[in-house]
Amino acid sequence: MSHERGGTPIYDGPFNPDVTPPVKARSGHILLEGRRSYKDLSRVYPEIHRKVVEVNRPFTKESEPLMPEVLLEENLRDLKADRKPGGYNRQDAFGLRLIFPIPGEGRPEFYFSKPARCQEVVQITEQVSLLLKRRGIRHTVEYDRLQLGVPRGLPGMPPMGAAGTPPSIS
Numbered sequence: 001m002s003h004e005r006g007g008t009p010i011y012d013g014p015f016n017p018d019v020t021p022p023v024k025a026r027s028g029h030i031l032l033e034g035r036r037s038y039k040d041l042s043r044v045y046p047e048i049h050r051k052v053v054e055v056n057r058p059f060t061k062e063s064e065p066l067m068p069e070v071l072l073e074e075n076l077r078d079l080k081a082d083r084k085p086g087g088y089n090r091q092d093a094f095g096l097r098l099i100f101p102i103p104g105e106g107r108p109e110f111y112f113s114k115p116a117r118c119q120e121v122v123q124i125t126e127q128v129s130l131l132l133k134r135r136g137i138r139h140t141v142e143y144d145r146l147q148l149g150v151p152r153g154l155p156g157m158p159p160m161g162a163a164g165t166p167p168s169i170s
Contacts, residue, residue: 021122025143028125029111033138038100038108042079044135046072048098048128052088052112055096055120084108096120113146 032040041048053068067090075085087110088098100110112124122143129141 021126021141022143023122024117024119025121025125026115026117027111027113027144027146028121029109029142029145030125030129030132031140031142032108033140036108036137036139037082038079038084039082040137041108041110042076044131044137045076045079045085047131049075049088051124051127052096052098055124056088056090056092096124111145 049068049072068088071086071088075087078085084100084102087100088096090097094115097113098110099113100108103109112121112128114121125141125143129139132139
């Protein structure tokens with residue numbers, strides 16, 4: 001069943017016949033339903049973390065080979081204690097991020113994001129949604145819920161899609 005909230009489609013999972021996921025998105029959100037807590041994610045989180053690490057492999061710095069394992073252990077410790085984990089929020093310019101925002105609606109949520117709309121965000125969101133569905137963890141999936149401004153370019157570069165020359169200084 002499709003709902004509308006601020007123009008954003010909301011649906012119950014990857015195989016809902018009424019709503020198809022977008023082709024590209026900047027963020028893919030998974031909101032846990034019912035009386036679910038962070039603790040419920042502890043048994044599936046290692047698999048989610050591996051997917052994020054695999055997507056980010058081209059952006060991983062060779063000087064930090066153990067960083068993904070350290071982040072996994074820290075996040076698992078928080079999940080098992082029913083605390084909000086840190087996620088995978090590396091400062092890679094084009095890397096995929098896994099964010100656990102501060103719960104605003106009182107229910108746990110996490111999302112995947114990249115700086116530009118892309119298929120990878122939709123693909124990993126759908127894969128993780130299917131994983132959660134198989135494990136019996138009820139959730140909803142939403143896309144592009146973030147109040148993001150105009151996409152920015154890399155440092156020293158004009159914003160993405162900006163045309164023209166840089167403004168002159170008088």
